Amino acid sequence: MSASKVIAIDGMGGDNAPEAVMKGLARFAASGYYFIIFGDKSRLETLQIPDDISHEIRHTEVVVTSDMEVMSALRLGKKSSMGLAIQSVASGEAQAVISSGNTGLYMALAKIILKTVEGIDRPAIASVIPGKNGRAVCLDLGANSESDVKNMVDFAIMGEALARSIFHKENVKVALLNIGSEEVKGSRLVKKTSEILKKFLDSYVGFVEGDDFGKGDVDVIVTDGFTGNVALKTIEGTAKYIVSELKSALGSSLLAKIGAFLAMSSLSKLKDTMDPRLYNGAILVGLRGVVVKSHGNSDEIGFANAVRFTMDILNNNIFDRISEQLEKSKLHYLEEGINQ
Amino acid sequence: MSASKVIAIDGMGGDNAPEAVMKGLARFAASGYYFIIFGDKSRLETLQIPDDISHEIRHTEVVVTSDMEVMSALRLGKKSSMGLAIQSVASGEAQAVISSGNTGLYMALAKIILKTVEGIDRPAIASVIPGKNGRAVCLDLGANSESDVKNMVDFAIMGEALARSIFHKENVKVALLNIGSEEVKGSRLVKKTSEILKKFLDSYVGFVEGDDFGKGDVDVIVTDGFTGNVALKTIEGTAKYIVSELKSALGSSLLAKIGAFLAMSSLSKLKDTMDPRLYNGAILVGLRGVVVKSHGNSDEIGFANAVRFTMDILNNNIFDRISEQLEKSKLHYLEEGINQ
Numbered sequence: 255m256s257a258s259k260v261i262a263i264d265g266m267g268g269d270n271a272p273e274a275v276m277k278g279l280a281r282f283a284a285s286g287y288y289f290i291i292f293g294d295k296s297r298l299e300t301l302q303i304p305d306d307i308s309h310e311i312r313h314t315e316v317v318v319t320s321d322m323e324v325m326s327a328l329r330l331g332k333k334s335s336m337g338l339a340i341q342s343v344a345s346g347e348a349q350a351v352i353s354s355g356n357t358g359l360y361m362a363l364a365k366i367i368l369k370t371v372e373g374i375d376r377p378a379i380a381s382v383i384p385g386k387n388g389r390a391v392c393l394d395l396g397a398n399s400e401s402d403v404k405n406m407v408d409f410a411i412m413g414e415a416l417a418r419s420i421f422h423k424e425n426v427k428v429a430l431l432n433i434g435s436e437e438v439k440g441s442r443l444v445k446k447t448s449e450i451l452k453k454f455l456d457s458y459v460g461f462v463e464g465d466d467f468g469k470g471d472v473d474v475i476v477t478d479g480f481t482g483n484v485a486l487k488t489i490e491g492t493a494k495y496i497v498s499e500l501k502s503a504l505g506s507s508l509l510a511k512i513g514a515f516l517a518m519s520s521l522s523k524l525k526d527t528m529d530p531r532l533y534n535g536a537i538l539v540g541l542r543g544v545v546v547k548s549h550g551n552s553d554e555i556g557f558a559n560a561v562r563f564t565m566d567i568l569n570n571n572i573f574d575r576i577s578e579q580l581e582k583s584k585l586h587y588l589e590e591g592i593n594q
Numbered sequence: 595m596s597a598s599k600v601i602a603i604d605g606m607g608g609d610n611a612p613e614a615v616m617k618g619l620a621r622f623a624a625s626g627y628y629f630i631i632f633g634d635k636s637r638l639e640t641l642q643i644p645d646d647i648s649h650e651i652r653h654t655e656v657v658v659t660s661d662m663e664v665m666s667a668l669r670l671g672k673k674s675s676m677g678l679a680i681q682s683v684a685s686g687e688a689q690a691v692i693s694s695g696n697t698g699l700y701m702a703l704a705k706i707i708l709k710t711v712e713g714i715d716r717p718a719i720a721s722v723i724p725g726k727n728g729r730a731v732c733l734d735l736g737a738n739s740e741s742d743v744k745n746m747v748d749f750a751i752m753g754e755a756l757a758r759s760i761f762h763k764e765n766v767k768v769a770l771l772n773i774g775s776e777e778v779k780g781s782r783l784v785k786k787t788s789e790i791l792k793k794f795l796d797s798y799v800g801f802v803e804g805d806d807f808g809k810g811d812v813d814v815i816v817t818d819g820f821t822g823n824v825a826l827k828t829i830e831g832t833a834k835y836i837v838s839e840l841k842s843a844l845g846s847s848l849l850a851k852i853g854a855f856l857a858m859s860s861l862s863k864l865k866d867t868m869d870p871r872l873y874n875g876a877i878l879v880g881l882r883g884v885v886v887k888s889h890g891n892s893d894e895i896g897f898a899n900a901v902r903f904t905m906d907i908l909n910n911n912i913f914d915r916i917s918e919q920l921e922k923s924k925l926h927y928l929e930e931g932i933n934q
Contacts, residue, residue, distance in 0.1 A: 433736050441739045441820050463827045464828035465827040465834070467832060468830075468831030468836075469831060480773055480780075480781050481824050483773035483804065484771060484817075484821050484825055485828045488805065488807050491808030492828070492829050494805070494808050495809075496833060506863070507859070509857065510856070513856030516850070516853030517843075517853030519849065520844060520853075524839055
């Protein structure tokens with residue numbers, strides 16, 4: 255374990271575990287990272303992983319299933335592959351943890367084991383969404399079903415730090431999702447949040463609307479967890495619908511089939527651009543450690559992308575950035591009479 | 595004016611008015627409908643409309659522009675082509691009004707002039723959204739930036755009546771948009787609304803998530819105006835993004851261009867399926883009269899679809915259906931301690 259950076263892996267989480275996890279990790283030879291893989295040792299060891307992947311396997315007995323009661327899942331969860339992987343970040347042994355397991359349980363265990371960053375009450379789920387002119391960090395995508403002004407401001411601060419880390423640039427544009435770009439429009443929550451952000455977050459540029467998800471003109475889109483989750487799933491649903499219509503159109507006549515065959519190479523490049531696996535990896539941000547969620551149905555390509563996403567975040571001092579902005583925001587919360 | 599059904603038309607609303615309006619109406623020869631077109635008579639008369647379209651033109655002097663102050667827009671608005679068209683529904687002369695003008699002003703004027711249906715506090719914007727397995731009436735798409743439980747239940751009642759009218763079937767499925775399909779998930783607003791709907795709305799089937807917009811498995815999707823507006827614009831943005839990526843993929847090589855040429859007939863059928871003009875027409879529901887909003891940048895095809903949408907609604911006794919369900923819901927509001 256001489257490697258400088260260590261990532262803890264939940265070997266058993268997700269629909270395609272442990273195969274997708276192990277095959278995904280097999281792509282990281284000589285990466286400079288060391289992986290601690292938690293799970294059923296006998297199963298994990300049959301899935302051979304090349305020697306040039308720095309790793310070890312740690313056996314865990316407990317399995318948490320999705321039909322368990324919340325309380326027993328939480329109690330047992332601490333001893334599961336997911337819980338022990340999080341624990342290794344809490345103990346300082348690893349700097350990040352990745353799991354494709356149940357999001358709700360992952361968030362709950364991570365909050366209990368790692369605790370939140372000082373000054374942050376509510377962690378958020380953040381992910382990168384592609385658009386015509388660039389990608390945007392979006393949060394909260396569903397960690398919270400209700401949010402207040404303080405939470406929203408915190409999301410903006412965390413989103414800014416994430417965008418700087420992931421996009422490797424200092425000048426980022428942070429925007430707030432609203433139902434109109436004029437100042438008078440929107441909910442009280444959004445209007446109040448905007449007022450505070452204007453005062454101290456230099457990267458704040460104002461409102462965007464739902465169609466900005468396809469544009470990609472800003473680097474961060476901040477929203478409450480309810481709206482963010484609906485928007486994320488609406489993007490997925492719309493994309494699936496259009497792709498299915500495209501497929502049926504291209505299979506609808508002989509001429510169309512020949513055309514599709516000739517255009518195949520270009521169409522498969524398009525498929526790659528749209529491939530959700532390439533955008534796999536969401537961070538549960540606001541916790542004392544880098545906690546990355548990989549999609550529940552990730553295959554090895556998806557899982558490998560979640561690993562790359564994690565490395566990107568680890569290579570930047572994201573926590574210092576968050577703390578610095580939280581400090582700046584405090585004064586403005588006081589002014590607005592908002593409890594910190 | 596012997597025709598049985600009369601539609602009032604704002605001849606001046608929208609980016610392409612009055613041309614798009616007049617050309618759109620020219621498609622409705624011998625429709626059984628009579629159109630009263632409000633606007634600048636000299637301009638409207640130069641745009642020849644065939645004699646077999648039953649219509650008359652009524653001159654209006656006042657023009658409302660989008661850079662006016664709210665109060666003066668409202669005051670002047672009553673005398674504008676939009677306001678006088680709404681007025682003709684209030685007086686009973688017309689049964690419906692269509693405008694491509696500013697949504698906020700249209701809603702404000704319609705509320706002042708027509709008033710809401712008894713028992714409904716807040717009108718909603720509803721529209722039909724396509725999906726793989728069918729279309730769904732969705733509301734509220736942005737008339738309200740905040741909603742309470744009573745408003746949400748009203749949206750469900752109005753959505754049910756609309757779906758029955760537009761889809762010509764009695765057995766419709768009404769669903770509530772949430773961030774998970776399990777009962778424990780979601781905001782307090784959504785959970786409380788679901789409890790009440792379960793008690794009296796037989797067509798209520800429970801929660802759907804954002805990706806149901808692409809599926810089309812339910813007939814009505816109910817949500818608050820903030821979330822609904824974000825979802826609608828997210829669909830538009832995602833569709834635009836994918837289409838632009840598809841176009842650039844099909845133009846990226848000679849082979850792809852030839853392929854696209856061969857598949858052109860099928861691809862243009864796809865384009866038709868996706869054409870937002872074919873889904874043009876949103877209803878401001880909850881008002882004492884059928885008030886239809888056509889998209890601000892509608893061309894003649896879009897405007898004609900808004901007219902067809904209006905006729906579909908007029909052919910059904912939508913207001914009786916709403917009143918009947920409102921009556922049933924009253925008891926349950928009382929039980930839950932919600933003010934009607």
